[in-house]
Amino acid sequence: MKADILRLLYYNETQSIADISKNLSKSTPIVTKNINELVKQGLILDNGLGESTGGRRASKYGLNNTLPYLIISIAIDQHYSSFTISNLAHNIIAQQKDVPINLKEQNAGEIILQKLEDIVKESKIEEKKIIGVGISMPGFVNPEEKINDSYPKNSSLHHLYKQIEEKLNITTVIDNDSRCIAWAEKEFGHGVDIAHTLVINLNWGVGLGIIINGEIFKGATGFAGEFSHIPLSDKNTLCSCGKRGCLEVEASLNAAIQNTESDIENGEYSIYSTFVKVNSNKADALIEAAKLGDQIAINNLGKIGYMLGKGISTLLHILNPNKIIISGRGAEVGDIIAPQIQVAINEFSIPKIAKMTKIEISSLHKDAQQMGTAALVADHLIDNIIN
Incomplete structure (x- = not known):
């Protein structure tokens, strides 16, 4: 109690x-x-x-906001990881955002562990005051077994939690990034007090968190929400999962970046080519270009918005949610993609069903993953402070 x-x-x-x-x-x-x-x-x-x-x-x-207890959250995506130490009042004590770590690199797990050790050491916090460490990352994450089955058993990313627990001697929990984002929207964002909500994590891929009756729905084996891999694309482009025709190849930030770079190679002018030289984060460079009115960037973001709307139309007919929230890194250009999302919904959805669901753009943006990851720790380990 x-x-x-x-x-x-x-x-x-x-x-x-x-x-x-x-x-x-x-x-x-x-x-x-x-x-x-x-x-x-x-x-x-x-x-x-x-x-x-x-x-x-x-x-x-x-x-009691003066309590000294702290939460460490590690928000990981395919290319960048953010490390945050926060207190129970959600105030950030220390943080390193968007540290470049490519999960395809063989030593990605070791780099994450080293960065975590560094931020704990630099912050000079008392480790006994840390309630726990939370990890959120893409892939087939099994939170009960604390493993990521998207990676082979000999990979450090398969059992990242175990390395952290052994190295820091701090209880660690792990879950899928899109589920953590969905939980953040439910508790702090646009999903508060909404019973049935779908939260789309628009990032390098396209994730989905499903909330039914106020609870995260994981499916029979924990892998519900693989929205990226619904075969809705007419292109023959190979997806990261090894299949062809996946929504992800046309509805993700990766798709918008690839299309923009292809346009530039074909002689089109885009300020993106300037921004990307000074910003190693291609998504940020694309978003910055679009916000300044760059037509190539806007056009290609619109394309992924349309495909996203096509995928959303499928979700509307199957799950009939109260609300669909576009969250994650891509929500920052929500005002650009929203009109194209609606065009596709108008085209592919039954109007009577579509009008029952609100489509909203999150104001949490990419902070949602960190907030949801910290909440993961609070949810599982806050009873540690009682004793």
């Missing part, structure tokens, strides 16, 4: 006893008893009376 209360307050700044009882489906006397004990332990604080709703004002409780 205490852990449930702490978890709830991690996601909600303040709650009354009545709110907590309702959210946890527990009786008021039981909640009151546990609240009082947590206050005595100094883990939560009475933050004073809330606003009047016509009767007696209720006391509001929140986590």
Whole structure:
């Protein structure tokens, strides 16, 4: 019960006893008893009376923001990793964003481990105050077995969590990047209080987090949401999965980058060619070019928006969600791709079904993965602070 209360307050700044009882489906006397004990332990604080709703004002409780406990989150994508140390109030204590680490490199796992050691050492934090380490990464991640089956067993990325636990002696949890992004949107973003939500992680590929009845849906074996590999492309381009015709080859940032570079090779002018020389992150260079009105960048982002809308049309007919949220790195150009997404939905969806679902662009952008990864730690390990 205490852990449930702490978890709830991690996601909600303040709650009354009545709110907590309702959210946890527990009786008021039981909640009151546990609240009082947590206050005595100094883990939560009475933050004073809330606003009047016509009767007696209720006391509001929140986590003690002066608690020294910390969370380490490692948000990994195909080309870049971000390392963050944050506290229970979601304040960032130390961070290294977008560290270039290509997961195709044989020693990628070792590099991630070294970077983690470096940031822990440089931040001079007390390791005993670290609640745990959270890892989010693309691929067939099995959070129960704590492995990534997208990599062979002899790869350091297959059992990255084990190396971190052994090296730092800190409990570590791991999950798929798109599921962590979906959870961040559910708790902090555009999915708050929405029962059925689909969260699309628009990045180098196209991931999907599925929330049904307020809970992450993983499927029978944990691999639900492989949106990238729905065979909707008419191109014969080989996908990263080894198959042809996957949505990813036309609806990802990689696709937009490749098309832009192809246009430049064919004599088209784009400011992207200048930006990419000073910015090793091709996605950031493309996004920057598009924001400045570059027509080649805008056109190619529009193309992936249209294909994304085609894929979304399939999701609308199968799952009929309340809302679909475009999140992740690509959400930063949401205003550019949104019109083309809608064009495709109009073309491929039954209007009566399509109008039941809201399509929204996340304001969390690529920060969603880090926030969801930290929440992964809080969800599984916050009870460590009770004792």
